[in-house]
Amino acid sequence: MMRVWAWGALLFGCMYFALPLIGMTEFSLSMRRGEYSFDAYRVVLADPRFQATFAYSVVMALVTIAFGVLLVVPTAYWVRLKLPKARPWVEFITLLPLVIPAIVVVFGYIRLYNTSSVLPLTGSVMGTNLLLMFGYATLALPYMYRSVDTGLRTIDVATLTEAAQSLGAGWVTILGRVILPNVLASVLSGAFLTFAIVIGEFTMAALLDRPAFGPYMQILGANRAYEPAALAVIAFGITWACMGLIGLVNRFSRHTQAKR
Amino acid sequence: MGFLDLDRLEKSFNETRVVRDFSLSVEKGEFVSFLGPSGCGKTTTLRMIAGFETPTSGAIRIGGQDVVNVKPNRRNIGMVFQSYALFPNLTVAQNVAFGLKVSGAPRDRIAARVDEMLAMIGLPDLGGRYPFQLSGGQQQRVALARALAPAPQVLLLDEPLSALDAQIRVSLRSEIRAIQQKLGITTIYVTHDQEEALSMSDRIVVMHKGIADQVGTPSEIYNSPATRFVASFIGTLNQVDAVVEDPANGTVEVGGQRLVLGRALGRARGARVALAVRPQALRIGAPGPGEVGLSARVVETQFLGAVQRIVVDLGGAPLSLDAFNRAGAHLPQTGSQVTLSAAAEDVLVLVD
Structure with missing residues (x-):
C-alpha cells in the first residue's frame, strides 16, 4: 500500500514539473494550424534582435565569468590559507545577493554611479556595460564562491602552497599553475551557473537599459503568441546544456578521479 | 661555523614558547635528524628553516647568509612533506620539472634533469603517470625527486615516512640515505621514530618541550643519554x-x-x-x-x-x-x- 502512495507522489511530482514544459513545448510547435512545425523557432532565430541580444548576453556572460574567476579564486584561496577565522563572514557576504533582490542592487548602483556622481558610470555605454557586469558578478557570487570553496576543500591548499613555495614559485605561479588547475572542475561548475544566470537575467539589464537577452524575451512575450514559447524552450535548453556540461566536466577531469 | 647555522632560535605562538634557545651547526653534506615526541618543536624548527614560520628571535644562516628575512621561495631549499604534496594536476615528470620550470631553466636541460631524477629514484618509466596512479611509496619517491631536481642547498624532510606501511618505511629509509650520501646534500630530517633517526643520521638532535636535550651521534645518544628524557625516549x-x-x-x-x-x-x-x-x-x-x-x-x-x-x-x-x-x-x-x-x-x- 505504501508503495502505491510513493509511486503516486512521484508521478504527481513529475507531472507538476513536466506538464507545463510539455505544454509549452507543444504550444511552441503549433504555430502552423493543424500540424507541428518549427516555424516559431525559425522566426525567433531569424530575428536580428534575437541574434543581437543573445550575442550581447553571451559576451556579458563570458566577461562576468572571467571577472568572477579572477575575483573569487584568489579570495577563496586566501581565506582558506591565511584567514580561516574569517570564513563564516566571507560566506555570509557571498550569500547576501540571494536575499537582496536584484532590483535593490541595481537601484543602489544607479544612485551611486549616476551621471551627477563622482564616478558617473551610467554616463557612457561602456560604463553601463561595466556596471551591469559587476551586477551580474554579484548575482552569481553565491554560486561561484560556493563551487570554488568546495573545490578548494578537496585539496590540501596549505601543503600544496608550501610545496610550490619551496620549489621557488611566487603567488601568481602558485595560483595559476597549482591552485586553479586543481579546482578547475569547480570553477567551470560556477562558470556554467553564472552563464545560465546571465542569459536569463532581466531586472538589471532592463533597468540599466542594456540590449540583453532577458529584456528581449520580455518584449517578445508581451507582443507575440508562439515565439515566446519557442524562446522559453531555447532558454531552458541552454540552462540544461550548462547543467549537463557541469556533469561532463566533473566526470572527465582526469586527476580528480582518484580518491585522495 | 657550519654550512647551516641555527643561532639561539626562539619561536612563540602567543604565550606558548614552542622552540627555546635552539642552536645548532650543521656541516655541509651532513644528515641531521630532529627526534622527539609530537609537540616538541621539531617541525616548527624545520618550518623556520624552510621559511614557513618566522622566528620570534635568533638567526638562521645558510652558507653564511642570514635567511630569516628571505621568502621561502627564494631560499633554495628542497622540502619533502609527510603527505607527499604532489601536484595532483601534473604528471610525475611535470611534478619533478616544476622547480626547474619556475626557475626558467631551458627545456632540454629540464628534460635531462627529470630523466636523471626519475632514474635515481628507480621510477624511470613512470614519468607519464599522475600521482593518483602511484602507491604511497612511489609518490614519496617522486616528492623526493621533485625536491632535489632544482639542486637545493639544503634538503628538509618532515616525517616523510610516517604515512607509509612498515615494510616500505624500512626500504625507503635506506634509499633516502643512499641518495643523500650520493648527492652529499645537507639534510635535516624530522621524525618521531627513533629507529629511523638512529639508522639514518650522522647526528641526532633529541628535542623535548622546545629544547634540544642532546645533540650527538646515534651511538652517543643511545649509549650515553644525557638527560632522563633522552634516556626514556630512546630505546x-x-x-x-x-x-x-x-x-x-x-x-x-x-x-x-x-x-x-x-x-x-x-x-x-x-x-x-x-x-x-x-x-x-x-x-x-x-x-x-x-x-x-x-x-x-x-x-x-x-x-x-x-x-x-x-x-x-x-x-x-x-x-x-x-x-x-x-x-x-x-x-x-x-x-x-x-x-x-x-x-x-x-x-x-x-x-x-
Missing part, C-alpha cells in the same frame, strides 16, 4: 632511584643494596640520582671483573621470539633484562631470587 631503559653514598668511587645505595661503580659521580653525598641500564646490558649470573652485581626477585618472564625478556623486582622497582633466545636456554622460575650483573660502565647516572 628501552631501566631506571631506578638511588642515593649517592660515596661520590669519589661511585658508591650508591639502590633498593637496600650497595653498588660500587668505580668512577667519580660529581654529585654530593646523599644526593638522589637515577641509575639507568639497557635491558640487553643486564645478564643473570655472578659479576665478573669490571662488572657490578645486584640481587633481585624474578616477577615475570616473556617470550618475544628472538629475545626473552625477564622482569625482576629490585627493592620495589621493576627492571627488565633481555637475553637472546638460544636453543637450550632456560628461563628462571618466577619468584626465584637471581643475581643480575652488568658492566659498571653500562650503568648510567642520569641528570634531570
Whole structure:
C-alpha cells in the first residue's frame, strides 16, 4: 500500500514539473494550424534582435565569468590559507545577493554611479556595460564562491602552497599553475551557473537599459503568441546544456578521479 | 661555523614558547635528524628553516647568509612533506620539472634533469603517470625527486615516512640515505621514530618541550643519554632511584643494596640520582671483573621470539633484562631470587 502512495507522489511530482514544459513545448510547435512545425523557432532565430541580444548576453556572460574567476579564486584561496577565522563572514557576504533582490542592487548602483556622481558610470555605454557586469558578478557570487570553496576543500591548499613555495614559485605561479588547475572542475561548475544566470537575467539589464537577452524575451512575450514559447524552450535548453556540461566536466577531469 | 647555522632560535605562538634557545651547526653534506615526541618543536624548527614560520628571535644562516628575512621561495631549499604534496594536476615528470620550470631553466636541460631524477629514484618509466596512479611509496619517491631536481642547498624532510606501511618505511629509509650520501646534500630530517633517526643520521638532535636535550651521534645518544628524557625516549631503559653514598668511587645505595661503580659521580653525598641500564646490558649470573652485581626477585618472564625478556623486582622497582633466545636456554622460575650483573660502565647516572 505504501508503495502505491510513493509511486503516486512521484508521478504527481513529475507531472507538476513536466506538464507545463510539455505544454509549452507543444504550444511552441503549433504555430502552423493543424500540424507541428518549427516555424516559431525559425522566426525567433531569424530575428536580428534575437541574434543581437543573445550575442550581447553571451559576451556579458563570458566577461562576468572571467571577472568572477579572477575575483573569487584568489579570495577563496586566501581565506582558506591565511584567514580561516574569517570564513563564516566571507560566506555570509557571498550569500547576501540571494536575499537582496536584484532590483535593490541595481537601484543602489544607479544612485551611486549616476551621471551627477563622482564616478558617473551610467554616463557612457561602456560604463553601463561595466556596471551591469559587476551586477551580474554579484548575482552569481553565491554560486561561484560556493563551487570554488568546495573545490578548494578537496585539496590540501596549505601543503600544496608550501610545496610550490619551496620549489621557488611566487603567488601568481602558485595560483595559476597549482591552485586553479586543481579546482578547475569547480570553477567551470560556477562558470556554467553564472552563464545560465546571465542569459536569463532581466531586472538589471532592463533597468540599466542594456540590449540583453532577458529584456528581449520580455518584449517578445508581451507582443507575440508562439515565439515566446519557442524562446522559453531555447532558454531552458541552454540552462540544461550548462547543467549537463557541469556533469561532463566533473566526470572527465582526469586527476580528480582518484580518491585522495 | 657550519654550512647551516641555527643561532639561539626562539619561536612563540602567543604565550606558548614552542622552540627555546635552539642552536645548532650543521656541516655541509651532513644528515641531521630532529627526534622527539609530537609537540616538541621539531617541525616548527624545520618550518623556520624552510621559511614557513618566522622566528620570534635568533638567526638562521645558510652558507653564511642570514635567511630569516628571505621568502621561502627564494631560499633554495628542497622540502619533502609527510603527505607527499604532489601536484595532483601534473604528471610525475611535470611534478619533478616544476622547480626547474619556475626557475626558467631551458627545456632540454629540464628534460635531462627529470630523466636523471626519475632514474635515481628507480621510477624511470613512470614519468607519464599522475600521482593518483602511484602507491604511497612511489609518490614519496617522486616528492623526493621533485625536491632535489632544482639542486637545493639544503634538503628538509618532515616525517616523510610516517604515512607509509612498515615494510616500505624500512626500504625507503635506506634509499633516502643512499641518495643523500650520493648527492652529499645537507639534510635535516624530522621524525618521531627513533629507529629511523638512529639508522639514518650522522647526528641526532633529541628535542623535548622546545629544547634540544642532546645533540650527538646515534651511538652517543643511545649509549650515553644525557638527560632522563633522552634516556626514556630512546630505546628501552631501566631506571631506578638511588642515593649517592660515596661520590669519589661511585658508591650508591639502590633498593637496600650497595653498588660500587668505580668512577667519580660529581654529585654530593646523599644526593638522589637515577641509575639507568639497557635491558640487553643486564645478564643473570655472578659479576665478573669490571662488572657490578645486584640481587633481585624474578616477577615475570616473556617470550618475544628472538629475545626473552625477564622482569625482576629490585627493592620495589621493576627492571627488565633481555637475553637472546638460544636453543637450550632456560628461563628462571618466577619468584626465584637471581643475581643480575652488568658492566659498571653500562650503568648510567642520569641528570634531570
